[in-house]
Amino acid sequence: MKLRIPAAYVTAVLLVVTVGGIAGWLVPFVQTPNAGGSGYTVEHVHIRADDRITTATLYLPDGDEQVPGVVFGAGSGTAPALYTNYGAAFATNGFAVLVAGQTRELEAGNPIYWEIRRDTSNIFEVAADNYANWATYLASHPRVDEDRLVLGGHSGGANSAYRVAYERDAEGVVAIAGRFPPETDEPFPTNLLLATGSEDSLVPPSKLTNVSAQLTGTALAPGQQVGSFANGTATRVTVAEGATHLSEADDPVLVRESTHWALRSVGESPPATLDITVRSIGSVLSQFLFGLVGVLAGTALTKRAVTRRREDRQRRDGIVALVWLAGFAVVLHTTVSQRVYHFGPMPAQVTKYVLLCGLLLGLGFLLDRAASSTSRADSRVGSALFDLGFLVGPAGAFVLLSTQFVTFQLVTTVVLSSVVLLVLAAVLAELAVLTVERRFRWAAVGVAVLWLMPAIVPPYL
Template identity: 90%
Template sequence: MLYHGGINPIAAYFPTGGVKAVGTVTGYGSYTLVLVVAGSVLLAVYGSRQLSNRPRVTLAALLSSRSRPVAHAEKGRRSWLSSVTDVRSPIGVSHPIQDRFPGGENSRYYCSLSNQWENMKSRVPAAYVTAVLLVVTVGGIAGWLVPFVQTPNAGGSGYTVEHVYVRADDRITTATLYLPDGDEQVPGIVFGAGSGTAPALYTNYGAALATNGFAVLVAGQTRELETGNPIYWEIRRDTSNIFELAAGNYANWATYLASHPRVDEDRLVLAGHSGGANSAYRVAYERDTEGVVAIAGRFPPETDEPFPTNLLLATGSEDSLVPPSKLTNVSAQLTGTALQPGHQVGSFENGTATRVTVAEGATHLSEADDPVLVRESAEWALRSVGESPPETLDITVRSIGSVLYQFLFGLVGILAGTALTKRALASRLDDRQRRDGIVALVWLVGFTVILHTTVSQRVYHFGPMPAQATKYVLLGGLLLGIGFLLDRVASSRSWADSRVGSALFDLGFLVGPVGAFVLLSTQFVTFQLVTTVVLSSVALLVLAAVLSELAVLKLERRFRWTVVGIVVLWLVPAIVPPYL
């Protein structure tokens, strides 16, 4: 779910709750403007310094020299030739094209003019290309660093994060566990992610709640198992069965968190977004809980029993799936009172508090990073367990869109930096293998740092996952085997070094091992196969662009395959289901 629908600008403050929204598209737009201006200045300064060290051929000399032979007679032409010689001599170029223009002095004029022009084309762009690469590298890295400098407290502090698997009832769930620092028991809150999304997407909720003293389990997708292997999915037309299965998964998450030694099982709150909220409704009827935070929960259970605990109903004003009017109906169905947005009834002391909250401008997707909803969720959870919310929650919410922009800035910076490294080493290192190895290593380290600090932290966690060692071994074997065979074939084909041939073999190295791995790891389960193919394709598109650049830089095939293969081994196992 790579989407950002927030409209909050950088440093938009919410004084009543102390939550800030930062790093949206608007903020990066102003930053881009500054970057363009700064880059232009740097380009002009750097380019002029490079050109000042080069022999100069002025435009006036070229224009005047071109017109004089036409306007004057033989004497004037001879005089012009001497002036051309004066202009040409400092450059010190040879004139191999003179033989193409026999015919005396006129031929020497055209040869001199042509060679001066060719000399300008060969020397001037080199300096400017280096300057442009430098500007793009610095600008890209700066764009990646800006959020860390502007919002050093984004995500809060005082807690640890652990990626876990919850196994129960022949099902496995990918989850993220946030634990406050210390050894004392703390209240717990289960947060069910929206259908088909990953726990990393709800980092803002996990961080805000953990910063304020909660142990938080953000649970993502659940997949069925049968004696350790996947069972084949079937099309389910009975919606009640779907809700029952989802509620069963949610109940397992609640049991897992309540049994954690750091969690006070008597102070447990249930929460979720979209599908996760629908399950939170149902589990609240099955076990004792202090409160429920339901964000965009459209389908409450059909029951005449009053809701058994404190209930916060929330959505975005632009949520087309769960509009505010829908929550008014849900509140009437669960509590018997049709609440309008902003209204609250009941009491926290006896577990009857109910409130409807609407975040202005938020869509169904951007509710995952909306600062108003993060603040309201944390305050409701604290009040439900008998604690008073602090005046400020001391948490800065970062939008998913800003994270993607940060990744793109960093990616462009690393690609430009790799090309700059290649140009810098070309004249300083004669050993091609060492040179290509250094260039490949620069890209690998840079890409790893950029991805790990952005997308892997806030959108989709990419591992490493030691519990899934079998997957790494399988994909590693496929990369080595298929890569070795393709390299042997390419070495025996003269056309393999052409642009088309190189692109075909690079594509084969990417698609071959990954395609075989996806088919084997998903066991041809149609539902999981489609999801995994889509996610893998996104990763392969990025890596295909990287391979193209490394090929353009003329890195040896084995070097570029090695570094890209390492990244494939890092990313792809995290995308496929954890069956193996």
């Protein structure tokens, strides 16, 4: 005997899940409306220099007086949004902060977004030149005291901070997981904080002991500090327990240590507490997942509602697909895109959009014709295979064409795109279960792919 669940029960469950998901998405906005701190403004800026342009975020403390500055370079392939906690901590404690991300070449005054980098022999020099431009930009800001500048960064950003410290005056350096210092016999010219996570497999604590020996002549163990801030020789190795290479971007211990080091480097006394709310990547992802669950359940509710009220199936399916797409866009934009990785749309990347749109339309047309000509597409397995073909085919071809199999660019891109495609695969599965017509579910997910993938495939400098 086949068990039948009353429709009213299903509707009630979907309603509860929808409300719960939306509540889980909204709670962080209510509990921590000023997450990251207060007393500063945030501005997204573009820095143009040497025929290059950098996307960055500028934090300025409230007021008109000059303040010390911190330049913070994001890790390779990441975005300024990932380092919101550092920007907030520095700004709350009186620093003007420039968190700089991707840099692109300019041609005739316009960014070259379609760019492949095969020669990596001078990658550190190019990155250091970019970092020097960021430091010049911040030092020239009317709110910044150019004589009280601190250089910092994570991973690739830290590698550049090392090098620029030899080229210009700085009160201190905050280097988080920087494993490639410059090869030089000159002693490091300023106060230096070396930090990493205990679970960082790329830059383990032992690596920083070697870096400290290379730069200062003294091999420091984790927790050890030597030198004096007064004469610019203070050096310390800090390890955050449990932090990985990625979670160093939001680890509260490293945020606190970095802020304290910057304050002491410019002659200020660190406060007893940071007075900010550090939001972890995990909490942001949890908020996104709550919102996503709410959107998926709400989409199912919408399907049930429009089925009872509308006889035109195409119109019903169009409404359902549109509800999902709108909800997904709102949830993603207010969570992951704000605090972890900024997803487009990026209107300037016309070439990428045209290519990806062509791949989606071309492969989508061929797959739709194939699905229409075989009865196998009507089965659950067959339908799922065609859905995956539409999702993975154009996206995979786009990634390979964009990176041209260059390992340096391919690894990060594949990881990020795989996560996005997994989420969209779950969405496709739900729309299929809701019997949304194939063309409508492909159209909705295709728009999401066209929106997200160009942001995931950045050029590197």
